[in-house]
Amino acid sequence: xxxxxxxxxxxxxxxxxxxxxxxxxxxxxxxxxxxxxxxxxxxxxxxxxxxxxxxxxxxxxxxxxxxxxxxxxxxxxxxxxxxxxxxxxxxxxxxxxxxxxxxxxxxxxxxxxxxxxxxxxxxxxxxxxxxxxxxxxxxxxxxxxxxxxxxxxxxxxxxxxxxxxxxxxxxxxxxxxxxxxxxxxxxxxxxxxxxxxxxxxxxxxxxxxxxxxxxxxxxxxxxxxxxxxxxxxxxxxxxxxxxxxxxxxxxxxxxxxxxxxxxxxxxxxxxxxxxxxxxxxxxxxxxxxxxxxxxxxxxxxxxxxxxxxxxxxxxxxxxxxxxxxxxxxx
Ligand code: G3H
Ligand code: 13P
Ligand code: ZN
Numbered sequence: 001x002x003x004x005x006x007x008x009x010x011x012x013x014x015x016x017x018x019x020x021x022x023x024x025x026x027x028x029x030x031x032x033x034x035x036x037x038x039x040x041x042x043x044x045x046x047x048x049x050x051x052x053x054x055x056x057x058x059x060x061x062x063x064x065x066x067x068x069x070x071x072x073x074x075x076x077x078x079x080x081x082x083x084x085x086x087x088x089x090x091x092x093x094x095x096x097x098x099x100x101x102x103x104x105x106x107x108x109x110x111x112x113x114x115x116x117x118x119x120x121x122x123x124x125x126x127x128x129x130x131x132x133x134x135x136x137x138x139x140x141x142x143x144x145x146x147x148x149x150x151x152x153x154x155x156x157x158x159x160x161x162x163x164x165x166x167x168x169x170x171x172x173x174x175x176x177x178x179x180x181x182x183x184x185x186x187x188x189x190x191x192x193x194x195x196x197x198x199x200x201x202x203x204x205x206x207x208x209x210x211x212x213x214x215x216x217x218x219x220x221x222x223x224x225x226x227x228x229x230x231x232x233x234x235x236x237x238x239x240x241x242x243x244x245x246x247x248x249x250x251x252x253x254x255x256x257x258x259x260x261x262x263x264x265x266x267x268x269x270x271x272x273x274x275x276x277x278x279x280x281x282x283x284x285x286x287x288x289x290x291x292x293x294x295x296x297x298x299x300x301x302x303x304x305x306x307x308x309x310x311x312x313x314x315x316x317x318x319x320x321x322x323x324x325x326x327x328x329x330x
Contacts, residue, residue, distance in 0.1 A: 004140065007108050012052065012089050024326050025274040026273050027044070027274060030059065036309075040053065042313050043316035045079050052089045053091065095115060101135070117144075124146070144178045149189055166222075180272070181229055188233045209257075217229070229272065230272075236258055236259065241286040257278070263324070284311070
């Protein structure tokens with residue numbers, strides 16, 4: 001058993017309490033490799049932001065559980081070395097079984113998500129409760145989900161979203177004793193969230209997707225005031241980066257993500273954790289493709305992963321400062 005406390009990590013309790021009270025959200029950035037992790041830590045230290053390092057089960061298999069745990073330990077030491085101590089959580093994203101959650105808790109994670117949102121309400125309650133009872137013995141935080149997001153999560157593909165039913169949240173939170181709740185109000189996973197045809201154009205000609213269902217969020221908040229709420233599927237899919245990818249040999253579809261103003265609005269509520277994975281993938285791919293196209297003679301990975309890391313860092317800093325409002329909160 002390796003406790004996250006021995007690695008210098010934090011659970012999410014204090015982070016969420018402060019974020020709900022302060023009207024900002026903690027960034028939860030997914031990572032699978034060293035350059036992404038370096039960029040996240042550099043950005044969060046430079047902006048003095050708390051951060052959740054987020055690992056999906058697929059990412060854990062890809063990168064190796066032991067390596068990831070030690071990378072998270074290294075992240076804590078690296079942040080200190082960079083000159084500013086920030087709270088860092090290591091979180092399992094979309095855990096689908098008790099066994100996986102337990103394995104993560106036993107191996108240094110300070111927070112886990114048990115995502116039984118595809119099951120019935122009763123099954124979701126039962127599985128979440130089981131994970132919570134185990135996790136809380138070790139002071140590990142647990143996130144659960146009510147409602148289903150469209151898009152791809154690991155091996156699960158949901159064609160359509162099912163919005164969270166506000167009438168269910170109170171009973172769910174009470175019965176499970178969970179620490180935070182992911183909800184479905186119109187965000188979706190992956191790089192292909194909305195097609196241009198699903199959007200309207202504003203006065204400046206910018207494509208605007210259907211707005212998030214803030215009415216549902218408000219209804220949820222009325223029933224569980226101040227309870228920590230999580231937004232998944234919150235990448236903004238920057239059009240300029242997609243254009244760089246496609247101008248340099250890529251073939252990504254035209255797609256529109258979640259507008260940053262809507263995320264900013266959400267941070268003013270009890271939404272205190274915002275999940276971003278796809279934007280990191282897009283920015284990294286754009287930077288690598290550009291080097292490959294501009295300097296086809298390069299073959300040293302540092303020459304293309306280095307620029308990708310720099311671009312990622314700038315993107316994360318921008319999110320912390322201008323979208324999530326987490327800058328200066330560590
Ligand atoms: O919500 C899903 C995350 O973006 C993780 O994606 O399962 O491909 O690692 P992944
Ligand atoms: P994006 O695909 O919008 O980045 O969402 C990531 C996510 O929700 C991870 O759990
Ligand atoms: Zn997610």
